[in-house]
Amino acid sequence: MADNLVSRSIVVDAPAEKVFDVIASPYRHHEFDGSGTVKGLLHGPERLELGSEFGMDMRLGVKYRMTNRVVEYEPNRLIAWRHLGTHRWRWELEPLEDGTTRVTGTFDYSYRFVFFYQLTGWPARNARAIEQTLPRLKHLVEDAA
Template sequence: MAKNQVSRSVVIDAPAERIFRILSDARRHHEFDGSGTVRRATAGAESLGPGSRFAMDMRMGVPYRIANRVVEYEENRLIGWRHFGPHIWRWRLEPLDDGTTRVTETFDYTRLPVAYILLGYPARNARGIEQTLPRLKRLAEEGGAPAADTAEDTG
């Protein structure tokens, strides 16, 4: 593993295209988020592509809204986004010969200040990833259909 990155992987019994559709629809992020911080997408969330911007309602102790931008993109293989901070959330999909897909989620904090590390965010994010990947696996293996509450709430 690269220095200042937290990565975990899971093999999902689903094609990369199905998994990528889930990941690239920010309205669905709350369905598989294992950190407990993602609440709902509020803007620009459907079918993310290179340079796409989207906003999320979040909660980490207190509610807040965060604006994100897709900074890494290769259709059906890679998507990564960041907000005002320098760290990147990255998803890499690797189709395997047996029809499954290895999915690796990475929290890349290469350019973060030492204080961020001392506050324990990398370990906290590792725990979130470890909770997220099984949720994504279950969702994708069940066919990837959106849950009834996936539609954006504009109220």
């Protein structure tokens, strides 16, 4: 299973609660998305929680819409969502002793269709996207502090 995860981490100079506030707000996802595919929120709650559904306006060559559901949730520590596909986007927050937070973004494609994801190059593409997303999230949170 660990072979079918793509994870990257960064340390943000802010408490976990501040980082989680940004990630749990679907209205803000386009602000820190490093893939360039998330364009804005179509529908959803102000703040995500377990079971929340939210729709995003997306673009990957062509415009499309995607509805996601939160499938893992621990306030200020963990949130993950999935859509029609079987993969998950997971955000884990680890408060550090100095008041900073280690943020880990993960593309988890371990549930089904592993060969399809590998064949189409999504793990490498999503690794690059996470590497571009994390610094954007870091700056967004730190600039607001």
